Amino acid sequence: MKPIYVGLLGIGTVGGGTYTVLKRNQQEIVRRTGRNIEIRMIADLDQEKARHLVAGDPVTITSDAHEVVRHPDIDIVIELIGGQTIAKAAILEAIQHGKHVITANKALLAAHGNEIFAAAQQHNVIVAYEAAVAGGIPIIKALREGLTANRIEWIAGIINGTSNFILSEMRAKGLDFHTVLAHAQQLGYAEADPTYDIEGIDAAHKITLMAALAFGVPIRFDQTYIEGITQLANDDIRYAEELGYRIKLLGITKRVSNGIELRVHPALIPVKRLIANVEGVMNAVIVKGDAVGPTLYYGAGAGAEPTASAVIADLIDVTRLFTASSEHRVPALAFLPAQLSDTPIVPMEAVETAYYLRLQVMDKPGVLADVTRILADCGISINAMVQKEHADEENKVNIIMLTHKTVEGNINMATEKIQNLPVMADKIIRIRLEELNS
Amino acid sequence: MKPIYVGLLGIGTVGGGTYTVLKRNQQEIVRRTGRNIEIRMIADLDQEKARHLVAGDPVTITSDAHEVVRHPDIDIVIELIGGQTIAKAAILEAIQHGKHVITANKALLAAHGNEIFAAAQQHNVIVAYEAAVAGGIPIIKALREGLTANRIEWIAGIINGTSNFILSEMRAKGLDFHTVLAHAQQLGYAEADPTYDIEGIDAAHKITLMAALAFGVPIRFDQTYIEGITQLANDDIRYAEELGYRIKLLGITKRVSNGIELRVHPALIPVKRLIANVEGVMNAVIVKGDAVGPTLYYGAGAGAEPTASAVIADLIDVTRLFTASSEHRVPALAFLPAQLSDTPIVPMEAVETAYYLRLQVMDKPGVLADVTRILADCGISINAMVQKEHADEENKVNIIMLTHKTVEGNINMATEKIQNLPVMADKIIRIRLEELNS
Incomplete structure (x- = not known):
């Protein structure tokens, strides 16, 4: 199937991000849509910047937005110029030429959306604008x-x-x-x-x-x-x-x-x-x-790639409508059945996380030295440690440790060894720790 | 256009919620889809409960799920039986009869999803399952x-x-x-x-x-x-x-x-x-x-209506695919252009919110009495009040009040009157307060 050809108006922050993300994730996107989506024309006053961005890809670069929106090869126009003059004219002209339009231009839609959506309805095209509100959040x-x-x-x-x-x-x-x-x-x-x-x-x-x-x-x-x-x-x-x-x-x-x-x-x-x-x-x-x-x-x-995420989601929505039958518009499991990969599930032994460990030990000298030696031997480093009194028994203490990330196999080995120390008063408590920040 | 006819399998918590919400919001849904969606058949072992639920609506009630999934009038089957035996058989039979299926059955999909989605693909029908993960969250x-x-x-x-x-x-x-x-x-x-x-x-x-x-x-x-x-x-x-x-x-x-x-x-x-x-x-x-x-x-x-929200969103997705052309599948502004309402925007004077007020006053006797009298006269009741020292000047204090909800017109009137009191040392600070809980 012929690729979807896209014309991009404006390569500021979001335009640049859109080009970059679309190219970087092309393979993943084709797995989802079954069709290539290619930016074939770019309009920007800064043609030098555009040439730098496309880095030799077969993209026609122009300073004239109207040239893009009129071009017979272009299926979808992405408007990222901003403002309400050229952007509005370009969108309306794209609509009149039967192109679908994707825009992040909230100011324009807030002021002229009623007119723009009416024109789109009349010319049977889609004007999508996920990127206009709350950036990458759908x-x-x-x-x-x-x-x-x-x-x-x-x-x-x-x-x-x-x-x-x-x-x-x-x-x-x-x-x-x-x-x-x-x-x-x-x-x-x-x-x-x-x-x-x-x-x-x-x-x-x-x-x-x-x-x-x-x-x-x-x-x-x-x-x-x-x-x-x-x-x-x-x-x-x-x-x-x-x-x-x-x-x-x-x-x-x-x-x-x-x-x-x-x-x-x-x-x-x-x-x-x-x-x-x-x-x-x-x-x-x-x-x-x-x-x-x-x-x-x-x-x-906001930001280049988060906003690009919304722009490209719209691109894929439109592409799916015109690529698949209604029943198969969105694949049941997000990717085309023929595109499923058999990436293996990592066995739990090999999963890497940090750990919270609570050791209930007899309050005797040398306990910490034994424990920390075992952890070190198993390649586990400690991020934080506190000692807490035991709620019930005076001669016991709780040693609480947060480890740095390590594979679960190491923790299994270490806790088994520590559990066998004679000072251990009860079963070691271990709970995984997730920073959820990377 | 003929309504979309739906067969509902199972009227437990979520089934009952689905029936209720679909009926309650029928008008709003038609504004969005341009088409009526009607539950025409219900299968549940508890037919008495089903009769009570439909309260005289023209719905065929049966104890046999297979009767529903085979019925030529039914376009979409909603499976809310749960479990993996009858539910699985009913879904596969619905698919074979060319019906689209909506299910909330995560256990079934986790165990047999690969088989079910393959069957749906083969018979060109949709199996939608928004309700299967995280209830009403899309x-x-x-x-x-x-x-x-x-x-x-x-x-x-x-x-x-x-x-x-x-x-x-x-x-x-x-x-x-x-x-x-x-x-x-x-x-x-x-x-x-x-x-x-x-x-x-x-x-x-x-x-x-x-x-x-x-x-x-x-x-x-x-x-x-x-x-x-x-x-x-x-x-x-x-x-x-x-x-x-x-x-x-x-x-x-x-x-x-x-x-x-x-x-x-x-x-x-x-x-x-x-x-x-x-x-x-x-x-x-x-x-x-x-x-x-x-x-x-x-x-x-989880819960009846939150999960029903996801079930019905799927219903509407399927309905839109078969009701509108690709370009008009989802209306640009969510509702059909012909269905826009001209509900007025409430003028700010008539908007009801709570308020944070900070009065910078001279530290003299009787100030609070004057202020609270004006608030009471304007119909404003006070929820909390604290007095704070003024950062710069010793003879001034900050009086901070949180009001109960009131219309902005009342606050305008009250703050104007309070501002004119001779003890006021500076302009009144007013910031709206939203509990965001109702």
Whole structure:
């Protein structure tokens, strides 16, 4: 089958990430779709940068977006130019030429989505925009497909990473807004002109789109209440914390008796809620459905590859629709049956994890020396150790150790040897430890 | 267009929930799909219960699942019988009769999924199973569609609500395993025979399915390492906590250099991780992709309506495939363009929230009396109040109040009046407060 040919408009952060990820994971993607997806044309004013990016791949590079959207070979156009002038014109022209469109342009959709989606409907093409809300988190898919059984009651989300980073830093370091903003700009987490992020406008674009998806209403950005984080004082963050609350910039939309609430503003939320503990540039969205109750979706809301993840998921969605029959659109087990691999399951002996060990020993000299010698001989190094009194018996103690990562076979060998020491008062307790951070 | 006719096998907890939610949200679902979905046949041994459930709706009730799966009127069969004998036979027969199948039966799929999916592929029907993993959380959709751009690196999940409830209670109340298990059984969170839940078998069913979805390997339940929570002592939960870790029963699957890890066991995880703070019967799954990084999905992993949410999402997925053209399978804004409603946006004055207020006042007698009088006159009641010294000036104090919910118009009126009091030293700080719990 002929590959799907894609035209990419704009190779800034997300455009570059999209090209890179699509190429890197090509093989995995073909296992999922049964079809190659190739970026064949790129439009960017910086053609030198584009040539550097494609590194000799057979890609036509132009400075003219219109050349791409009109080209008869192109099946799908990815718009990552941003802004509302060229991007809008290019998308509408692509639609008129019968191309499917994928965009991450939340500002454009918030302002002109009703018009763009109507044009797409009329010309029988798809305009997909998973990347426009919460970056790599598949929240659009959850709202449009995963939660369709529900009457959605409300959505609340941390949907602007820049402002969440600033609030996290203000709290953690006791710094004021302007100091942290300057720091965020140095780190590249805030733009030179941070208005859209810190004034809540970016979050408003996203909550406006989610309100439409949740309630089946038109996109009404101009009716969104918007308040940013620029007025927040460190004192209030601290007082809130003392009362058990954390301040977050939230986008909220809610179905109430007299209509729909649609608003972006800082809010105190109880620290015990999961979403209150979303820190740094991460995003999270709670969706409350009448049947499912609250569900939460968490992940990177921006950045080259996380956003590319959403762009390419849309690419694959469109590709699957036009590659497989309805019944086989999504393979039952995500990969095509012919593409299953027989990668072996690693035997537990060979699995590498860290360990929590609790040794119940007689309180005698030399115990620790014996134990640590055995661990060392088995190639196990210790990360932390504490000694605790035994609850019941005075002459016994609990020695608790956290090990560094090691293969389970080593731990089996070591615990068997330690268990045989005469000072052992009871069976060794061993529980695996997972940092879940890599 | 003729409605989609559904046959429902089994009206236990999830079957009953499915019937109820489908009926309750029929209108919302038609707005999303453009087509009625009707349960027309029910098979259950308890026909009296079935008659009570359908309450006079035109539904054929039988005790024979085979009658339903063979019936020419039925387009989709929902299997909620459970177990691996009748359920398996009914699903395979439905497939042979060209019916699409939706099931929540993780045990069956973990054991016989390879055979069932092969049969579905051969007969050109869909076997959908969102409800089989993590209840109402759309994690199957995330893995099969939302994260397709990624090479998945690992998955770790709290995917058994019963055992998570037990561990949460053991920690919170300092109780031992058997005491909490008995309590969970009283509450209906654990079954009379809790083996599948507490021994990790149910979690193993689910992680096995997710491993196949993540890595494109066959379902290999018999190679899964399984260790439950029955051996966990309260001491270890406490010691772990002191070291900054929480113990959770995790299902883990991971791509490593020598194959794939596939295991269920208790594990210490850092308390600062979001997933460590998932308490009670809730589920959460982290998926780490090479492009998107870690994403987390949280929600109810069991229960009548949360699981029904997933069953019906599958129903709608299948319905959309056979109702709309490819381009219009999922409406751009989730609802059909002709079905948009013009529900008004509530003006901010009429939005109801709680408030954090900080008043910077001169430290004089009578201030509180004046302030509380104004609040009462404006219909605002106070939930909490603390007084804090002013950082800079001795003769000023900060009065911090949390209000109960009130409409913003009342707060506007009250703060304007309070601001005009002669004792006010600075502008009133007001930040909205959202409990996010209803």
